[in-house]
Amino acid sequence: MKTPDQIWQRSGKDLLDTLESGPGGLTSHEAARRLERYGPNELREGGKKSTFRIFLEQFADFLVIILILAAVVSAVLGDVESTVVILAVITMNAVLGTVQTVKAEASLDSLKQMSAPTAKVLRDGTVVQIPGREVVPGDIVVLEAGDAVCADGRLLECASLKTAESALTGESLPVEKAAEVIDGEVPLGDRKNMVFSGTFVTYGRGRFLVTGTGMDTEMGKIAALLKSTSEKKTPLQVSLDQFGKKLSIGILILCGLLFAVSVLLRGENVMSAFLFAVALACVAGLVTLSLHRQSGAMVQI
Numbered sequence: 001m002k003t004p005d006q007i008w009q010r011s012g013k014d015l016l017d018t019l020e021s022g023p024g025g026l027t028s029h030e031a032a033r034r035l036e037r038y039g040p041n042e043l044r045e046g047g048k049k050s051t052f053r054i055f056l057e058q059f060a061d062f063l064v065i066i067l068i069l070a071a072v073v074s075a076v077l078g079d080v081e082s083t084v085v086i087l088a089v090i091t092m093n094a095v096l097g098t099v100q101t102v103k104a105e106a107s108l109d110s111l112k113q114m115s116a117p118t119a120k121v122l123r124d125g126t127v128v129q130i131p132g133r134e135v136v137p138g139d140i141v142v143l144e145a146g147d148a149v150c151a152d153g154r155l156l157e158c159a160s161l162k163t164a165e166s167a168l169t170g171e172s173l174p175v176e177k178a179a180e181v182i183d184g185e186v187p188l189g190d191r192k193n194m195v196f197s198g199t200f201v202t203y204g205r206g207r208f209l210v211t212g213t214g215m216d217t218e219m220g221k222i223a224a225l226l227k228s229t230s231e232k233k234t235p236l237q238v239s240l241d242q243f244g245k246k247l248s249i250g251i252l253i254l255c256g257l258l259f260a261v262s263v264l265l266r267g268e269n270v271m272s273a274f275l276f277a278v279a280l281a282c283v284a285g286l287v288t289l290s291l292h293r294q295s296g297a298m299v300q301i
Contacts, residue, residue, distance in 0.1 A: 041213035
């Protein structure tokens, strides 16, 4: 069964026939068959990164790579204490970054659960309340003030129905709905005889025929576009990364100059001067890494 086109231009009876439904809604058997065919009425997520992968990605930072190199050099030179301290700080930084990321994902999952309401639908001619994820195309959903719309659909009847569509269209005021057919091509915000997933009923009551669920809703289309685009950093995060790289390069140049001055002008032992330069680079790198972590946490908040 294909989702009807130009839904707002078609009558309710025509859509009921197209979706093989009726005034009494679907039967329980037919609803179960369609749920198996179309899947749950929910937005599908892309593949989630494992916690271990998130942990490993924390070591891809430019500053962290420099500190790892410094730890390797310290280990080769026999400076065990410096090596242990550097590796401990790097590991702690990775753990904190992983915890922040995992908590952010958990918060998003909680919000997703909150956005999956129950729905009152006609099944076997009787109004029953079911989880929103079990709504299927062809269902007739009953709406009342305060309800969250669980799917896209065409209004069959309404009485002073108004819905808040700011989450979808940006319209700040509730939109007054009507069940009459609309002629011609109209933008999403002007399809007064339709309701959309992710919106809320602010006034009145009505019934609508479900024409799209899950990723076939307008919200689903937006989610699909977001999934198809690569993840991008915010301008502030880009600026922080660029600043971190420039600062790291500056630290390396400064440590190199100090090493040269200590050996050439002050006549110090090469090994001692080198260890001092490495220690200075580690301290500066650790401080910079700490500031970078705090700034990143502020960006996430």
